[in-house]
Amino acid sequence: MSHLHCFANGCLRWDQHHQVEFYSEQVEVVFSALYTTVKQIGEMASAVQNLDVTKHLDETWLHYLRSAATEAEWRRSEYVPTVEQYMTEAVTSFGMGPIILTSLYLVQQKLENHIIKDPEYNELLKLMGTCGRLLNDTQGFERESSDGKANIISLRVLHSEGSMSIEAAQEAIQESIASCRRDLLRLVVREERVVPRPCKDVFWRFCKTAHLFYCHTDGFSSPKEMLCTMNAIFREPLKLQTTSPLAVQSQK
Incomplete structure (x- = not known):
């Protein structure tokens, strides 16, 4: 069983994951981090919604992991999917499901x-x-x-x-x-x-x-590509464009 399949199996069992025999200690550590994080976010979102929403968050993560596991199996077995098969899984494995849902639960009261x-x-x-x-x-x-x-x-x-x-x-x-x-x-x-x-x-x-x-390259996987953008947002002061009085006068 691959690391990803074992990881997905742990997610399938979710609250009973302690009964799962993990492939390695690394897989168990990663799963534990995800489980704890999702539970913490679920608690915060549930407080905002005044309703327990952790189950749906769990389901959304599981949906994502199933697609990721399918892609991993394709690669392991050297299976070549059709364009339609690929897009069915690839749209989900892009990971927007759990990211969007978490954001919405915290944005919409x-x-x-x-x-x-x-x-x-x-x-x-x-x-x-x-x-x-x-x-x-x-x-x-x-x-x-x-x-x-x-x-x-x-x-x-x-x-x-x-x-x-x-x-x-x-x-x-x-x-x-x-x-x-x-x-x-x-x-x-x-x-x-x-x-x-x-x-x-x-x-x-x-x-x-x-x-x-x-827009230009894979900024997500590059450690430096987005650095200038992040610095511009969080560290660099705003640069206001000003027009000199003489320039204003000449335009009249």
Whole structure:
């Protein structure tokens, strides 16, 4: 059993994880850290919601881990998925499910259970996850190809049976990213239906963050790529643009 499968097995048992025989001490330590963190966040979110929401947080993490385990099994067995199979798991394994839900529970004071089970919520999550995954795959294509990991670009080329080049696949993915972004924005600004506007705004902000991370390279995995941006946000003083009186006078 792989480290990831053992980790996922522990998550399957969750509150009974003490009955699981972990693959190694490292796996047990990582699982314990995740379990403790999710429980702590669940307590905080439950206090905000005035309702126990830890179970749904647990389910969302488990959904993510199942997809990650599936991808790990593909790689171990050298199985080549179809584009559709890959995207089904890859959108989930991008990890926006638990991140978004945690944020929403802490932003929206009363996030009713029917809201997060509504098709509108699922569509927002799917578009955000798809956009993020495609951005990630675009910047990680060369590295993941050398590591033997499935990637949307390599799969599009492979399954085209020679009719699509890498450049053409990259261009097609860029068009898909733009389409997802438009569709997501359309849902966000649409007249409020089930998902409250403050919640929709969170999806849009995460989308913009993903574009920031992946606009030039894989800023998420790079230890230095985002350093200037982080310093600009947290450490550097605001730079206000000023216009001299003479310049104002000359414009009149």
